[in-house]
Amino acid sequence: MISLTVDTLTAHDFVTVEVLLKSKSAAPIKASLVVFRFADQVYAYVNHCMHMHRPLNCQQDAVFDSARRWLRCSMHGFLFEPTNGVCISPVCEGQALQKINVVEEAGIIVFKEKQLQVLAVHLPAEKPLKVTP
Numbered sequence: 001m002i003s004l005t006v007d008t009l010t011a012h013d014f015v016t017v018e019v020l021l022k023s024k025s026a027a028p029i030k031a032s033l034v035v036f037r038f039a040d041q042v043y044a045y046v047n048h049c050m051h052m053h054r055p056l057n058c059q060q061d062a063v064f065d066s067a068r069r070w071l072r073c074s075m076h077g078f079l080f081e082p083t084n085g086v087c088i089s090p091v092c093e094g095q096a097l098q099k100i101n102v103v104e105e106a107g108i109i110v111f112k113e114k115q116l117q118v119l120a121v122h123l124p125a126e127k128p129l130k131v132t133p
């Protein structure tokens with residue numbers, strides 16, 4: 001259980017979540033997720049732009065365009081559909097961010113990936129929230 005709530009996502013454009021991704025065949029790896037609400041649903045993706053392998057918020061503390069219609073990588077401005085993570089910009093068109101299953105349950109954001117362990121939650125330009133194990 002983590003302490004990331006629906007209210008937190010409503011109050012912030014996005015949050016990033018540091019996680020440990022485990023697998024049966026390889027050593028666990030640390031990853032960063034970007035988590036946000038869009039059109040009344042919660043979405044989570046591995047925060048990794050396939051263009052030059054950077055986090056979407058690597059240059060600015062933002063992951064959306066100014067209209068909040070598209071996810072936008074702050075490095076070169078490539079755009080992604082928020083509901084499926086598919087890139088619509090040339091070079092990476094058709095490739096997708098890695099989606100992580102996540103749902104809202106009784107006001108709490110719950111990751112539905114068995115092999116995922118939350119390490120920390122970061123608000124934009126703020127210190128991390130403490131995570132309850």
Ligand code: FES
Pocket residue numbers: 049050051052053054073074075076077078
């Ligand atoms: S690194 Fe993301 S658009 Fe270039």
